[in-house]
Amino acid sequence: MNFMLFSPALFILSGLCALLLHKYNKVSNCIGAFGVVTGCIAGLVSLFNAYTNPESVALSVPWSIPYGSFSIAIDAIGAIFLFPIFILSAVCAVYGLEYLRHYYGKKNTASAWFFFNLLIASMILVVISRNAVLFLIAWEMMSISSFFLVLFEGEKKEVAKAGLIYLIATHIGTLFLLVMFVLLGNEAGSFDFNRYQITAGGLLPSIIFISAVIGFGTKAGFMPMHVWLPEAHPAAPSHVSAVMSGVMLKTGIYGLLRVITFIEAPCAWWGYLLIGIGMISGILGVLFALAQHDLKRLMAYSSIENIGIISMGIGLGILGISTQNPVLAILGFAGGLLHIVNHAFFKGLLFLGAGVVLHQTGTKEIDVLGGLLKKMPVTGFCFLIGVAAICGLPPLNGFISEFLIYLASFKNILAEPSIAIVSLGCIASLALIGGLAVTCFTKVFGIIFSGEPRSSSCQNAHEPGMLMIVPLIILAFACVAIGISFPFILPKADRLLADITGISPDLIRTVLSGTMNPLIYITTAGLLLYSGLFLFAVLRRMLLKGRTIDSVPTWDCGYAKPDPRMQYTASSYVQPIVDFFKGILRTQKHGCELIEYFPDSSSFKTKTSDIFQENLFAPILAFIHRCAESLKWFQHGKLQVYILYILFTLVALFIWKL
Amino acid sequence: MNSWVDLNIIAIVLMNFMMLSSSRIRICIRVVAIQGILIGLMPLLAGVHSTTYASLVSLSISIALKGIVFPYLLLRALQKADIRKEVEPIGGYPLSLLMGVILFLVSCWLSSRLIYAKPLFSNLVVPVSFATFFTGALIIVSRTKAITQVLGYLMMENGIYLFGSALLGGQSLLVELAILLDIFVAVFVMGIAIFHISREFDHIDTQNLTELKDWVPSKQE
Numbered sequence: 001m002n003f004m005l006f007s008p009a010l011f012i013l014s015g016l017c018a019l020l021l022h023k024y025n026k027v028s029n030c031i032g033a034f035g036v037v038t039g040c041i042a043g044l045v046s047l048f049n050a051y052t053n054p055e056s057v058a059l060s061v062p063w064s065i066p067y068g069s070f071s072i073a074i075d076a077i078g079a080i081f082l083f084p085i086f087i088l089s090a091v092c093a094v095y096g097l098e099y100l101r102h103y104y105g106k107k108n109t110a111s112a113w114f115f116f117n118l119l120i121a122s123m124i125l126v127v128i129s130r131n132a133v134l135f136l137i138a139w140e141m142m143s144i145s146s147f148f149l150v151l152f153e154g155e156k157k158e159v160a161k162a163g164l165i166y167l168i169a170t171h172i173g174t175l176f177l178l179v180m181f182v183l184l185g186n187e188a189g190s191f192d193f194n195r196y197q198i199t200a201g202g203l204l205p206s207i208i209f210i211s212a213v214i215g216f217g218t219k220a221g222f223m224p225m226h227v228w229l230p231e232a233h234p235a236a237p238s239h240v241s242a243v244m245s246g247v248m249l250k251t252g253i254y255g256l257l258r259v260i261t262f263i264e265a266p267c268a269w270w271g272y273l274l275i276g277i278g279m280i281s282g283i284l285g286v287l288f289a290l291a292q293h294d295l296k297r298l299m300a301y302s303s304i305e306n307i308g309i310i311s312m313g314i315g316l317g318i319l320g321i322s323t324q325n326p327v328l329a330i331l332g333f334a335g336g337l338l339h340i341v342n343h344a345f346f347k348g349l350l351f352l353g354a355g356v357v358l359h360q361t362g363t364k365e366i367d368v369l370g371g372l373l374k375k376m377p378v379t380g381f382c383f384l385i386g387v388a389a390i391c392g393l394p395p396l397n398g399f400i401s402e403f404l405i406y407l408a409s410f411k412n413i414l415a416e417p418s419i420a421i422v423s424l425g426c427i428a429s430l431a432l433i434g435g436l437a438v439t440c441f442t443k444v445f446g447i448i449f450s451g452e453p454r455s456s457s458c459q460n461a462h463e464p465g466m467l468m469i470v471p472l473i474i475l476a477f478a479c480v481a482i483g484i485s486f487p488f489i490l491p492k493a494d495r496l497l498a499d500i501t502g503i504s505p506d507l508i509r510t511v512l513s514g515t516m517n518p519l520i521y522i523t524t525a526g527l528l529l530y531s532g533l534f535l536f537a538v539l540r541r542m543l544l545k546g547r548t549i550d551s552v553p554t555w556d557c558g559y560a561k562p563d564p565r566m567q568y569t570a571s572s573y574v575q576p577i578v579d580f581f582k583g584i585l586r587t588q589k590h591g592c593e594l595i596e597y598f599p600d601s602s603s604f605k606t607k608t609s610d611i612f613q614e615n616l617f618a619p620i621l622a623f624i625h626r627c628a629e630s631l632k633w634f635q636h637g638k639l640q641v642y643i644l645y646i647l648f649t650l651v652a653l654f655i656w657k658l
Numbered sequence: 659m660n661s662w663v664d665l666n667i668i669a670i671v672l673m674n675f676m677m678l679s680s681s682r683i684r685i686c687i688r689v690v691a692i693q694g695i696l697i698g699l700m701p702l703l704a705g706v707h708s709t710t711y712a713s714l715v716s717l718s719i720s721i722a723l724k725g726i727v728f729p730y731l732l733l734r735a736l737q738k739a740d741i742r743k744e745v746e747p748i749g750g751y752p753l754s755l756l757m758g759v760i761l762f763l764v765s766c767w768l769s770s771r772l773i774y775a776k777p778l779f780s781n782l783v784v785p786v787s788f789a790t791f792f793t794g795a796l797i798i799v800s801r802t803k804a805i806t807q808v809l810g811y812l813m814m815e816n817g818i819y820l821f822g823s824a825l826l827g828g829q830s831l832l833v834e835l836a837i838l839l840d841i842f843v844a845v846f847v848m849g850i851a852i853f854h855i856s857r858e859f860d861h862i863d864t865q866n867l868t869e870l871k872d873w874v875p876s877k878q879e
Contacts, residue, residue, distance in 0.1 A: 640748070640798070640799045640800065640801075640802070641799070643795070643798050643799055644799045647795050647799070654768075655768070658768070658771045658772070
């Protein structure tokens with residue numbers, strides 16, 4: 001029997017067991033987490049099997065559902081998504097074990113485990129399914145289970161609203177996917193993926209591609225279809241946000257890549273479109289992240305930014321395929337795909353870190369935190385690694401993937417004008433994104449972890465238990481390890497890139513070996529940096545040996561009576577940049593300016609809402625609401641008249657057919 | 659042409675009208691029960707059944723359910739729920755009767771438009787089966803109490819049974835048994851539901867179920 005199916009089955013089974021034993025909080029929690037961890041290990045083993053023996057994992061069983069067949073398989077494209085799913089889910093499950101302990105007795109944690117396990121099982125099924133019907137069923141399971149996870153604290157009003165927005169957005173996306181699969185199936189005469197091969201020219205491939213971009217882009221969080229993301233991610237429990245942001249968004253990218261493999265010859269403008277979406281999502285994503293005060297909401301916007309970077313890489317890759325430019329195609333896809341894995345690790349790390357902060361202090365408002373590095377040094381250090389990685393600083397993993405996209409652009413800067421302009425645009429926007437990301441995350445780390453505590457809640461904060469610390473360490477280690485070992489990983493990716501681009505593996509190997517030089521430099525420099533840091537740490541310890549170490553408040557210099565309220569706040573730190581981009585951000589400021597010499601007590605508040613939500617979706621929704629209002633008389637709630645409606649319809653149909 | 663059959667059919671029509679005009683729930687329950695028995699006997703009177711044991715057994719099951727078990731369950735629910743005995747139609751009895759007549763005429767017109775595969779045992783049977791069905795629907799729509807809706811449901815089933823026995827003869831019994839099972843469960847559940855509704859709300863008036871609708875008018879109006 002197929003070993004790959006073992007792990008989703010284990011997830012669902014352990015989820016059900018957890019649900020059955022919901023009366024015993026501890027037991028059901030342990031069963032849920034244990035199921036995820038063992039399932040993930042089994043999945044990783046079968047993934048390794050699939051790598052050594054690709055034929056061993058294909059399975060196709062006929063199914064009674066019309067057009068459906070239970071076909072699953074793992075190929076290189078699926079594997080690159082399965083790998084982060086397994087690792088991040090296992091890590092988050094361990095973390096969730098302690099995170100949910102806080103809710104014992106207050107909430108049904110067993111149902112949280114059930115939906116968490118279902119979410120992971122369905123994500124795996126999405127990636128391995130090879131039939132459109134099976135894919136859509138798994139896709140829907142994924143949406144529904146994550147919807148219930150978002151509603152974990154559904155009694156809060158804003159959480160309920162977030163859940164509703166997510167439910168609507170994800171189903172609009174599914175609608176477009178349905179259209180896309182029907183078009184594909186109509187052309188191929190079957191709903192099995194291996195029969196999908198669109199060779200026809202004309203409008204059809206473009207319509208399919210546009211539907212895929214809207215449908216999958218809604219899940220992935222392309223702007224402007226991202227509006228559910230900043231609502232849903234802060235609402236879910238932190239380990240769920242980590243999985244949702246780290247790997248669930250990526251299933252949207254997976255779908256897009258899968259559809260591209262169905263189409264023989266992608267058009268060049270698809271590449272331009274994806275690059276454009278990537279630039280908009282990247283720049284606006286990080287800008288809006290910059291202006292947020294809610295830690296998890298900020299992370300959600302930063303996920304949009306990273307999806308933008310991924311989309312840029314894939315767009316460059318498609319452009320490379322359609323213009324027969326192997327360097328652009330290979331490096332673009334390589335950068336985009338690597339960023340998928342990297343983002344899973346560092347965003348998972350950051351969400352889990354944010355969860356620790358929330359769990360230990362009870363707030364995710366950046367402005368009331370502060371000075372946490374002294375209270376929880378290990379968490380702070382891991383968070384710092386995640387922050388450095390997401391900013392794209394060498395020698396961490398985030399830098400490598402952005403570097404590959406930079407490289408793809410720089411190598412084509414002298415190509416024909418259309419590609420050269422796009423390459424320049426990519427370089428410029430990646431640079432802008434990088435700079436803004438550094439501002440954004442120095443704000444996060446600086447305000448939360450440095451300085452003095454701004455409120456009593458972080459006075460008493462302390463390091464959480466091992467179950468929450470170890471996941472952070474594992475993910476931080478993964479960020480460092482990928483950054484260092486990448487030159488050894490890249491040559492192994494030839495099969496994956498050949499699957500996507502359709503370029504011969506030999507050519508891919510030559511192109512990849514051309515990029516090895518700078519990568520090896522990066523690795524060497526990174527190793528030097530780490531050993532230098534290590535030496536300095538040892539030196540510091542030796543010098544401080546036997547001396548007394550004083551500790552004084554931060555920002556003590558020169559102030560007679562320093563007070564935590566004198567520190568920079570999150571808003572004041574980013575104020576110059578937010579003001580510079582005020583045309584886009586439209587930050588509302590509430591509060592008065594201080595004019596007199598002895599001002600009264602005063603307050604100041606800023607709020608940055610989503611421009612797409614306010615200016616694009618709100619008017620559309622208001623219009624739909626107005627239309628619905630005019631149909632209200634029809635829904636009066638009188639049972640008898642409802643039966644009359646049914647009767648009238650039936651009799652009318654009967655008479656019509658006579 | 660069998661005069662017993664025609665007599666039986668006329669009795670069924672009269673019961674439709676009686677159902678529409680009577681104001682007591684207890685009488686309505688009995689009328690539906692007697693109508694069920696008469697309709698159950700119809701295949702025997704018309705002689706369309708081969709008198710095998712199987713068909714006789716299923717006939718007697720159907721008659722026993724409709725004539726004895728359902729009325730018993732409903733009367734018991736009536737007693738336990740301790741509800742007022744009036745039917746309370748929307749729009750009054752004369753209007754109900756008028757609607758009943760109109761529906762009867764519509765049924766006659768409808769049945770004249772149908773084309774039958776084989777000759778029927780009576781010209782009246784199809785219009786009457788339609789009329790019974792529509793009268794059941796009318797009872798559901800125009801009466802407010804939950805228990806009268808169950809009665810309407812049973813009447814609709816009577817209509818369907820009559821139609822089936824007219825068109826299909828012997829084969830209809832299998833279908834009929836399946837429907838009967840549904841009805842049995844429905845009556846059983848409704849009996850319990852009516853009891854609980856009356857216990858919770860002190861009445862079984864379905865008009866008050868309007869409060870359960872999900873569309874709440876927005877506050878600015």
